[in-house]
Amino acid sequence: MKDRSQPAPIAPVSAARTIALALLLWTAISMLGALQTYSDNLRGGIDSHYPALLATWFLEYAVPLIVLSAGLSLALSRWPGLTERPRHVFALFLGLVLVFQPAQWTWMAWMRGYLDIASLGDVWQLLRKMLLVGWFSATGTFAAVLALHTWRRARERELAWQRSQTDMLHLRLALEEQRMLALRAQLEPHFLFNALNAISALVRGGDTALALGGIGRLSELLRYALAASTRSSSTVAEELDFVRGYLDLQRLRYGERLQVRIEGDGPLLHDAACPPLLLQPLIENALRHDLDCRAGPGDIRLSFAQMGNALAIRVTNPAGPGTPANPGAGLGLANTRERLRLMHPGASLQAGLQGERFVAEVRLPLAGED
Template sequence: MPSPPLPHAAEVLASQPLTRRGVARAVGGSLLFWSLVTLALAVSAAVDQQRAGRVVTVLEMLARFWPTTLPQMGFTALIALVLQAHPEVLERPRRVLAVAAVGVPLYLLIATPLVVLIQMAQQGQPLARFPEALGQWPAINVWIDAISSSGALAAQLGWAYWRQTQRQQQLMLQTQADNLRLRLTLLQGQLEPHFLFNTLNSIAALVRGAERTVALQAISRLSDLLRYALRASQQRWVSVADELRFVDDYVALQRLRFGDALRWDARVEGPDWARWACPPLLLQPLVENAVRYGLEAAEPGEHADLSLVVRPEGRTLVLWLSNPRPAEAQLMRGHGLGLAKTRERLQVLYGDRARIETEASSQRFELCLRLPLEDLDAALDAVAGPEPERG
């Protein structure tokens, strides 16, 4: 199933409109950054003054420098607010360059007179001297302001691009997870009708053979199977023990149809399988495939020895299943569907951590399932997710 296209950068950032919190973050971040820069300058200037024999404290230098950074604070905050309100500029690099080419000179035209006025006010100079003070303003100060404002713009753009990348990655991961969940649901939905269809065929075979009493028992067994299948299909995880009981019930139903021709040897070793998680309706399709492969494709009167071994190997469940492989047998339509879909489900759920290996000889067909063991309670908690916060 193809993944839906990821949203563009503008769409990603536009999904977070400008809010009071965003305004507070932009203004507060600008205030904090430039206050720290000003503090560093104040410390450096105070040390230089003290080396020159003047008694000047850091607070005095901070009080002198901090007001002159107000234009920079406003410029930095304005950039952050514009990028939040108009994220579409990030999609057009030429527009970003144009904004920078116009924004920085415009800022200098506004900020330079403001800084001159601030310093005149600090020194107690009359407003009438403003033209003279502005004309005597050192060009190096303008260049410093140009560099610092350009750096502020570059930093804000870098932060915005980084946020865009993070959001896109999160959306990509969420989209992939949604696609996997949908794919898993479809796979599980395909297995359930397949199981029901084959089981009803088994009961129909009993009815055609005039074994109505046995057919009634089979219908009762089918009721139990469907009750579990319905409950399990609504869950993401069940226990391994539940799945093994479901397999036993399914085999018991097939024995009603095949009688002594079905020879079933099951050995379950290891711990309490009720505490370990397993995808619902995972094991039965494998056993169903073995029954149909070993008996339905065999010649009339032949019997089939099927064996199942379940054991742990460290933190891995190992299931070994073996059934006869009749020579020159023609498989009925639908054989192998459960095996193929089970492989696909394992890939969706576990990736390379789970696998099915098969080996076919002239007489036997053998299957080995390796499944990582995960705690059932933890798996169910992960599906449920954290409780929503209550404000």
């Protein structure tokens, strides 16, 4: 089993790239520094050679800082958690002060020929001479590497968060699509079951001719339902045509008792998008709680009206004293409400008693409206 406490190995390409970048950066800085020194010498009348100045700059100043920047970068790549806590950063800074800085002074003193020490006094003089040499460049390099590492870590976290949000969005969309398909799978057999019930009632009553006509009408409705099941949306005008065919089929069962008044049918319905098979469950619910619950002719009303930026669709039917307080809690209306929510966050279905009538009202945002 892999030991998770061990640091991950550094990829060779990554380590080589880090060292190469540090080498290029400090070589460029050495070239600029040597050029500045050469220019100052010219203005001061001092004879100097640029290649020699460049070699001095690179060997005395750049080499230690190349070691610092590359080594610190590689260490942070291998142990990225070193900057997560303040005490770890402080420990790194102590290493800079107690280990790297004396090593840098020793290197520069050796390059300048200052290591000819004969007494403790010579050591003290060397320490005073080298005390501030390279201090600002070393601490600046240290701070820059830590800042770059912190920025990279923050960027990685941000990208990881964005990827997780994108993955969650894709997953949610996939789940919503599956829920929509499941709702359709529930709705279509439910509609078919009720339509077959209407035809079977005619067969039991001996109305063979009417039953055959109902089968023909049912085949037309099923063709539309199958076509609609492959689409994500329809128009209210198409759904109204489907409902008229559905009512013709139900009229074979109920006869003259089935009375449905449709108001507000106009051009607006051709532009209003809606889920497929939207109106049929509303009409079916009205039939079930009107004609199936009482004798005499029905009184179902279907109306369309523009209300601001939405199309309001109302299906109402009488609700007698014995009508349940919420007769719209069945499968048809529950599925319709969920399908509306999935189609558009601004779409809704409200159902309940209003006086002596049960009202189911759909609000559909019109095209171009959020």
